[in-house]
Amino acid sequence: MFSLSQRVQYIGNFSMTIGLVIIALIIGSSHFDLFQKDILRNSQAAIANIKPIVGLRTSRFYGASNGNPKENTRIAFDLNTDLSGLFNWNTKQVFVYLTAEYNNTEKGTVNEVTFWDAILPDADHAIIKLENARSKYSVWDYAGDLSGKDLQFKLHWNVQPHIGPLMYGVAQGDDVIVNIPKPESKV
Amino acid sequence: MNIRAELAKFLNLCFVFSSAYMFWQTYSIIADTHSPIVVVLSGSMEPAFQRGDILFLWNRNQYSKVGDIVVYEVEDKQIPIVHRVLREHHSTKNNGKQLLLTKGDNNAGNDIPLYAGKKTYLAKNTDIVGTVKGYFPQLGYVTIWVAENKYAKFALLGFLAITSLLGDE
Numbered sequence: 001m002f003s004l005s006q007r008v009q010y011i012g013n014f015s016m017t018i019g020l021v022i023i024a025l026i027i028g029s030s031h032f033d034l035f036q037k038d039i040l041r042n043s044q045a046a047i048a049n050i051k052p053i054v055g056l057r058t059s060r061f062y063g064a065s066n067g068n069p070k071e072n073t074r075i076a077f078d079l080n081t082d083l084s085g086l087f088n089w090n091t092k093q094v095f096v097y098l099t100a101e102y103n104n105t106e107k108g109t110v111n112e113v114t115f116w117d118a119i120l121p122d123a124d125h126a127i128i129k130l131e132n133a134r135s136k137y138s139v140w141d142y143a144g145d146l147s148g149k150d151l152q153f154k155l156h157w158n159v160q161p162h163i164g165p166l167m168y169g170v171a172q173g174d175d176v177i178v179n180i181p182k183p184e185s186k187v
Numbered sequence: 188m189n190i191r192a193e194l195a196k197f198l199n200l201c202f203v204f205s206s207a208y209m210f211w212q213t214y215s216i217i218a219d220t221h222s223p224i225v226v227v228l229s230g231s232m233e234p235a236f237q238r239g240d241i242l243f244l245w246n247r248n249q250y251s252k253v254g255d256i257v258v259y260e261v262e263d264k265q266i267p268i269v270h271r272v273l274r275e276h277h278s279t280k281n282n283g284k285q286l287l288l289t290k291g292d293n294n295a296g297n298d299i300p301l302y303a304g305k306k307t308y309l310a311k312n313t314d315i316v317g318t319v320k321g322y323f324p325q326l327g328y329v330t331i332w333v334a335e336n337k338y339a340k341f342a343l344l345g346f347l348a349i350t351s352l353l354g355d356e
Contacts, residue, residue: 061299063307093235095271095292099253104276109283112253113274119292121234137297142276142286142308156254160235165321168254 027164030090034159034167037085045081045155045171047098049132054147054183063140071145072138073180075115079130079155081171084123086159094120095158096128098135100151100178107143115139115153147182220246220317225258225267226327231291232256232269239328242269244317250277250285251311256319257289262303267316273297276308285311 002010034040053076056069063070079098086094097117103110115135120126139146153176159167214223227240236242244258251257251272258267270289277285286308290297299307309315333339 060305060307061296095235095254097254108279109276110279111274111276114253117292119234137273139274142274158254161322163323166256166319168252 023163026090027161030088030161030164033088034086039083039085040167040169041172043081043083043085043157043169043171045079045083045173047077047079047153047155047173047176049076049078050153050176050178051076052178052180054181056183057138057140062138063142070140071147071183072140073146074138075135075178076132077116077130077135077153079128079133081155082127083120083157083171084126086157087123087126090161090164092160092162094126095160096120097156097158098153099156100139100153102141102146102149102151104141104144104149109143111141113139113141146180148180150177150179152177218245218247218317220244222258222267222316225269225316226330227269228266228331229268229291231294232271233293235292236269236322237325239325239331241323241327242319243321243323245320246315246317248318249282251275251287251315251318257287258316258319259289259309259314260316261301268298268301269319270294270298275311277311287311287315 053074055072055074057072058064058067058069062072077098081096083094083096095117097114099112099114101110101112115137116133117136118128141149155171155173157169157171159169161167211224215221217223223244223246225242225244227236227238227242230238242256242258253272253275255272256269257272258269260267268289270291272287273290274288275285277283287310288297288299288308298309302309333343
């Protein structure tokens with residue numbers, strides 16, 4: 001009859017084929033779920049009340065070089081969003097991050113920086129109501145200074161699946177554009 | 188023992204290995220990177236990526252976006268680091284350079300202490316191996332086990348030798 005190696009080969013190939021079909025079904029069904037919830041393009045977030053706090057740092061780890069201090073900006077902000085629609089059977093976690101885009105016309109650059117991010121491990125954590133929260137990171141512009149620039153804030157999300165391709169998106173909402181003031185000079 | 192049959196089996200084995208290698212090189216060319224599939228080695232992106240997960244990379248984008256998960260190698264070491272882009276700055280000129288700052292989701296601070304020399308940023312076109320586009324859980328743990336366990340190589344080769352000898356009774 002059939003030898004052991006033939007049986008093992010047949011079982012191995014068959015289970016791999018079945019496995020690939022199951023994986024394709026998981027990926028397809030989870031994509032379709034997000035598509036018909038219409039959340040891929042229409043997630044909503046309300047960012048408000050952004051207060052920038054500008055100071056000078058002299059450490060290399062805060063952008064300073066050769067003893068020249070660097071302007072660093074932190075913010076306080078309010079955030080209201082409900083991203084629980086992004087969670088289904090194939091969602092392992094959702095990573096949200098609050099970014100600011102700005103142009104540096106003197107140096108001719110387009111920039112985007114992250115002020116705050118969070119890991120949402122399940123749908124319960126996805127309802128975010130933050131008031132006067134602090135940014136996680138102290139942000140500096142590589143080539144120049146953030147002060148005097150208009151920063152446009154947006155909330156992004158990234159769905160990490162249990163298997164398959166990563167998905168990214170931006171939450172819609174009113175435009176939030178904040179001008180960063182100069183650091184208060186210390187006497 | 189039939190020498191011809193054994194040599195034919197050996198030739199078959201060579202075909203299997205060389206077609207696997209060709210598949211790897213084709214994927215490298217299509218994705219425009221020298222290492223299109225990487226295995227996660229550290230826990231710095233948990234809970235998203237665990238040690239042993241397999242990541243599929245793509246490198247044909249000119250600019251990375253904030254939030255992309257990129258793989259880079261620090262100059263001397265061949266260890267791929269998988270972290271997320273925290274900040275990006277790029278020039279508005281055509282084909283301007285892009286500078287990226289990265290950070291592991293599970294790390295407290297950004298990657299400046301990891302960068303070679305005194306750099307505070309990565310350059311996208313030279314330092315980035317690729318951007319993570321797809322993910323398969325845990326299958327890469329075999330390679331970690333082979334690389335880190337002294338006896339794993341011998342165990343794996345011994346297993347392959349035994350199966351090839353016992354095959355086709």
